[in-house]
Amino acid sequence: MAAERLQKVLAQAGIASRRRSEELITAGRVTVNGATAQVGQSADPAIDRISVDGRPIGQARELVHYAVHKPAGFVSSSRDERGRRSVVRLLRRRGGARETADGAERLWPAGRLDVESEGLLVLTNDGAWANRFLHPRYGIEREYAVLADRPPDADQVVAMLDGVRLSDGPARFLAISVEGPPPEVERAADEQGTWLRVRVGEGRKREVRRIFAAVRIQVRRLVRTRFGVLRLSGLRAGEWRPLSAEEVTGLSGEAPPATTVDRGRETLRVAIDGPSGSGKSTIGHALAQRIGATFVDTGLMYRALTLAALQRGIDVDDPDALGALARQVSIEVRKPLPEQVERRETVLLDGRDVTLEARTPRVDRAVSAVSRHAAVRDEMLEVQRRTAAREDTVMVGRDIGTVVLPGASLKVFLTASPEMRAARRAAEMGSPDRVDAYLAEIQQRDAVDSGRAVAPLRQAEGALVLDTGELGVEACVDAIVDRLPEPSVHA
Numbered sequence: 001m002a003a004e005r006l007q008k009v010l011a012q013a014g015i016a017s018r019r020r021s022e023e024l025i026t027a028g029r030v031t032v033n034g035a036t037a038q039v040g041q042s043a044d045p046a047i048d049r050i051s052v053d054g055r056p057i058g059q060a061r062e063l064v065h066y067a068v069h070k071p072a073g074f075v076s077s078s079r080d081e082r083g084r085r086s087v088v089r090l091l092r093r094r095g096g097a098r099e100t101a102d103g104a105e106r107l108w109p110a111g112r113l114d115v116e117s118e119g120l121l122v123l124t125n126d127g128a129w130a131n132r133f134l135h136p137r138y139g140i141e142r143e144y145a146v147l148a149d150r151p152p153d154a155d156q157v158v159a160m161l162d163g164v165r166l167s168d169g170p171a172r173f174l175a176i177s178v179e180g181p182p183p184e185v186e187r188a189a190d191e192q193g194t195w196l197r198v199r200v201g202e203g204r205k206r207e208v209r210r211i212f213a214a215v216r217i218q219v220r221r222l223v224r225t226r227f228g229v230l231r232l233s234g235l236r237a238g239e240w241r242p243l244s245a246e247e248v249t250g251l252s253g254e255a256p257p258a259t260t261v262d263r264g265r266e267t268l269r270v271a272i273d274g275p276s277g278s279g280k281s282t283i284g285h286a287l288a289q290r291i292g293a294t295f296v297d298t299g300l301m302y303r304a305l306t307l308a309a310l311q312r313g314i315d316v317d318d319p320d321a322l323g324a325l326a327r328q329v330s331i332e333v334r335k336p337l338p339e340q341v342e343r344r345e346t347v348l349l350d351g352r353d354v355t356l357e358a359r360t361p362r363v364d365r366a367v368s369a370v371s372r373h374a375a376v377r378d379e380m381l382e383v384q385r386r387t388a389a390r391e392d393t394v395m396v397g398r399d400i401g402t403v404v405l406p407g408a409s410l411k412v413f414l415t416a417s418p419e420m421r422a423a424r425r426a427a428e429m430g431s432p433d434r435v436d437a438y439l440a441e442i443q444q445r446d447a448v449d450s451g452r453a454v455a456p457l458r459q460a461e462g463a464l465v466l467d468t469g470e471l472g473v474e475a476c477v478d479a480i481v482d483r484l485p486e487p488s489v490h491a
Contacts, residue, residue, distance in 0.1 A: 003042040003043055003044040003048075004042055004043070004044070005040070005041075005042055006021070006025060006030065006032070006037055006039075006040075006041045006042065006043050006050070007019075007021035007022045007025065007039075008021075008127075008128060009043055009045055009050065009057075010024070010030070010050075010052070010057065010127075011126075011127025011128050011131070012063075012126075012127070012128060013045065013057045015052055015057060016108070016127065017108060017127040017130060017131060018127050018128065018131050019131070020108075020127075021127070022039055024052060025037050025038070025039050025041075026039055029052055029053050030050070030051070030052050031049075031050070031051045031054075032048050032049070032050055033048055033049050034049070037050075045057065063124070063125060063126040063129070064107070064124060064125055064126070064242070065122065065123075065124045065126060065129070065242065065243040065247075065248050066091060066107075066122065066123045066124065066240050066241065066242055066243065067120060067121075067122060067230060067232075067233070067235065067240060067241055067242075067243055067247075068087055068090060068091070068120075068121045068122070068123055068235070068239075068240040069118070069119060069120065069121075069184065069232055069235040069236060069237050069238065069239050069240070070087050070090075070113055070117075070118055070119060070120075070121045070237075071118055071237040071238050072115075072116050072117070072118050073085065073115065073116070074086065074087045074089075074090070074115070075087065075115050076109040076112035076113050076114070076115075076121060077108070077109065077112070084115065087109060087121060087123065088107050088108075088109075088123065090238055090239075090240055091107065091123060091240055107123045107124065107125055108123070108124070108125075108127075108130075109121050109122065109123055110122040110123070110124055110130035110133070110134060111134060111142075111203055111227060113224060114205075114206055116222075117222045117223070117224070118185075118221070118222065118223045118224070118237065119144070119145075119185075119222075119223040119224030119225060119232065120224045120225060120226065120227050120230060120231070120232055120235075121224070122227065122230070122243075122251075123240075129248070129251075129252055132252055133228065133251040133252055134203065140201075140203075140227065140228040140251070141174065141199055141200070141201055141226070141228060141340065141342070142199065142200050142201075142203060142224060142226065142227055143197065143198070143199045143224070143225050143226035143227075144197070144198050144199075144200075144208055144222055144223060144224050144225060145179075145180070145181035145182065145185060145195060145196075145197055145221075145222075145223040145225050146195070146196045146197070146198055146208065146212070146219055146221070146222055146223075147181075147191065147193045147194070147195055147196075147219070147220045147221035147222075148193055148194050148195075148196055148212065148217050148218065148219060148220065149192075149193050149194075149217065149218040149219075149220055150193065150194060150217065151178060151194040151196075152176070152196075152215065152217060156215040156216075156217065157176055158361060159214075159215050160172060160173045160176055160198075160211055160212075160214075160215060161173055161175075161176065161360060161361060162360055162361055162362055163360070164211055164214035164215065165214070166207075166210050166211070166214065168204065171200075171204065171207055171210070171211055172211070172360070173198045173199060173200060173211060174199040174200060174201055174356045175197075175198065175199045176196060176197070176198045176199075177196065177197050178194065178195070178196055178197075179195065179196065179197040180195045181195055181223055181225065182225055182231075182232055184225075184232040184233075184234060184235055184236055184237075185223050185225075185232075185237075186236070186237060191220075191221075192220075193220050193221075197225075201356055208222060209222065227251070228250060228251050228340075229246075229247055229250035229251060230243070230247050230250075230251060250337075267388070267389060267390075267391060267392060267393070268291070268293060268392040268393070268409050268484070268485075269388045269392075269393050269395065269405050269407075269408045269409050269410075270284075270287065270293070270393070270394045270395070270408060270409060270410050270411075270412065270480065270484075271395055271400035271401035271404065271405045271408035271410070271411045271412065271460065272284045272287075272394065272395070272396040272397075272400060272401075272412045272413075272414060273396075273397065273398055273399065273400050273401050273402070273411075273412070273413050273414070273457070273458075273459070273460065273463070274398075274413055274414035274415055274457075274468075275398075275415065275416075275421070275442075275445075275446050275449060275457060276421070276442060276445045276446070276449065277416070277421035277422075277424060277425055277442060278414040278415055278416050278421065278468055279414055279416070279468040279473070279476070280297075280396040280397075280414055281297055281344065281396055282473055283414060283468065283473055283476045283477060283480075284297070284394045284395075284396040285344045285394075286473050286474070286476075286477050287394050287477050287480055287481070288393075288394040290477055290481060291392065291394075291481065291484070292392065293391070293392035293393055293394050294333065294334065294335050294345070294390075294391055294392065294393050294394070295335075295344050295345050295393075295394050295396075296333045296345060296384075296387055296388070296393055296394065296395040296396070297344070297345065297395075297396050297397070298380075298384055298395060298396065298397035298400065298404065299367075299397065300333070300345065300347050300355070300358060300359075301331050301333065301347060301380060301383065301384060301387075302367055302370060302371040302376075302380065303347075303358035303359065303363050303367050304331050304347045304348075304349045304354055304358050305322070305325065305326055305329070305331060305370060305376070305380065306358070306363050306366050306367045306370045306371075307349065307354055307357055307358050307363050308325060308329050308349055308350075309321075309322060309325055309366070309370060310362065310363065310366060312325070316366050316369040316370050317369060319373035319374070319375040319376060320375065322370055322373060322375065322376045323373070323375035323376055323378070323379050326376055326379035326380055326383070327379055329349060329350055330348070330349070330350050330351065331347065331348070331349060331383050332347070332348040332351075332387065333345050333346070333347050333348075333387050334346045334347075334348065336355075343355060381403070381404060384404050384405075385404065385405070388404075388405055395408075398449055398456075398457045399456070399457070399458070401413070401460030401463055402458045402460045406460075409484065409485050410464065410480065410483055410484055410485065411460040411462060411463040411464065412463060412464045412465075412466065412480055413459045413460065413463040413464070413465045413466075414466055414467075414468050414476070415465060415466070415467055415468070415469075416467060416468045416469035417469055418439055418442045418443050418446065419439060420468075420469035421438075421442050421469075422435050422436075422438040422439035422442050423435055425438045425442070426438055464479070464480065464483050466479055466480075
């Protein structure tokens, strides 16, 4: 095999994670062909003699990956200087960690939990894989069941979603709801408090506990229930199982080959317009999944620009500054990774995943002010067109077929009566008594959208018109697929 960085070789051999391997090299504990190794050095285990503390490493061994339901009281490390029980013991005492010539198979936890916390943990000897899926740039979401001493009030919920300031920087929840733990979590007969579910997009030390503490709520119990695509899936406290091949792939960020509609080398672009509440996002995403295209909600792109403006302190009423900002920043939309199961798309701002940040209440309050400026929409027009030119795309908005993609492969206009859209909104919000209020809001929104000086809502000439009040999602997708152009190949 070809020579690779020494820390990667050590990780693949199951010695330690890449970071820990670098520490071993720095400490002078690693030699290559009898000479003390240096950080950054490369080696080929097939021809070089690599040793740690004088003991030769073996060739890369079988890589293993386990999901474990860690009970409270166990430490998330291979060993503990204070003699506390290690989560690795759970596998060793039940035959999960095989014996090797070097002793017990070296396993270490990926994505640790503090000693009093419980729930989903990954044990592996695959350092390269663990380093990849734990890296913040992949946005692996964590979900927790939390027993709080009391339910949060509205102000506390807003604070935790908008973000609180911690000693190591701002932090926030991606979502919070009142919901009990999954059945794998054993309940205490005398438990007191309120169970909540929260999601975070990173794995900072004791982050969930510290966010709650910042709004003066005490966490009495914390259980991780999901890690990307990985769930507890029937594991009771103390139980473990090997990860499936799909779970290993999903956590690594490597997408399996997609089933797509082969349309030659011509990029397919579907433009979907329609009034608010007509189902553009739902139907557009379902269509994109059906044909293997990238789903793009142009509203999310404006949200990313709004986020950039807020972060830079730019006045949302300054069209010149906002237009200049749109030229300066890079906004890209991509398909979500397999483990990002709750996303329809991922938006990158200057290469950083801001999909969740762009949907915070703070951005909600400012995005309309940003998007109404003609200078902003002119600049964003080119960003949106470049996005649709890269690959097969389903793009939704209010001026996609008329302005953004006038040469789209297919233009679709979704409609539904205001009464139907109001009833749908009331059902989604669980507020059947507010149908009349939602109807008034929708009628006002329709009037504003149709009368806008910038990017008014219009039905594109030749568009396929579908009434989503009469047709369900699958029927709409079927109708659109039937109208897609035949494949063509350009020389």
